[in-house]
Ligand SMILES: [Ca+2]
């Protein structure tokens with residue numbers, strides 16, 4: 001009997017651990033900061049088309065790989081002149097986790113292989129990555145280093161014999177990333193606590209990250225504090241979502257949503273918060289076009305570290321007169337407020353209540369076991 005209980009207990013522990021691990025993986029978000037555009041970076045390149053001089057500004061110069069625009073390119077010099085390269089020097093030593101390259105879509109380039117080289121506070125270039133030999137033209141290539149590298153310069157090295165039969169190589173963007181890891185889903189959800197509306201304050205979102213289902217303009221534009229910048233989707237298909245991930249768990253009392261009515265007529269959307277038990281719906285709107293400026297106060301405080309807005313229906317009434325062309329959100333604000341503690345029994349600390357459950361379960365098991373033993377003794 002004891003052995004059976006012990007194996008059952010072991011099985012339970014094993015199962016609960018598995019669930020915990022799965023949750024942890026699901027709820028990790030990595031924000032990639034492109035250090036190649038940090039202030040003080042300088043750029044250099046082997047040449048441009050028909051201009052074999054290093055750092056030539058003629059044609060499509062190499063700094064166009066560092067302008068955040070995948071439609072502007074660097075077009076290298078003729079590979080008959082030798083290997084080509086483009087590089088970024090950082091103003092100080094930086095620790096990087098990975099990189100991403102974009103190749104131009106045009107007919108002049110078909111890179112079949114490249115190397116990534118770095119400098120670590122010296123003039124020596126060190127190979128840290130060599131690509132496979134590509135048999136088909138690639139547009140985007142992203143890679144995470146096995147361990148982060150501390151470097152002072154980063155170079156994409158393009159051997160002349162890997163130009164895929166073309167006379168030049170052309171990249172539109174080179175991004176070098178530092179990863180910021182966020183985990184979410186650590187809040188308790190509905191606190192059941194009402195709050196003092198007088199204490200309502202806007203939550204600073206400086207340290208927050210954003211993610212979205214589709215991005216024409218970056219999702220981070222929706223929390224940058226400016227109504228002149230926006231998150232926008234590619235096209236107007238629904239559903240589309242935008243998520244804000246907070247650096248710590250907060251008590252949310254509500255939100256403000258400012259949509260761009262020139263381009264977007266939102267008819268239906270819902271809002272969820274991440275909790276220890278998964279996503280929980282906290283607000284829903286459907287039927288009419290939303291107000292340009294939507295401010296919603298929850299009935300009680302929600303303890304959470306992430307909130308997600310999902311747009312499920314759009315209409316034809318955007319101001320520009322051509323219907324909804326994309327889903328555009330200028331700003332999202334989040335609010336917190338002081339809880340009004342209930343006058344009756346104080347709220348039980350969730351950790352304490354967990355301990356109680358474990359304690360009670362333990363006591364029940366011990367009691368059950370001793371009763372069982374006693375009965376066995378009586379029967380004997
Ligand atoms: Ca570019």
Ligand SMILES: [Ca+2]
Nearest residue numbers: 221226229330
């Ligand atoms: Ca904005």
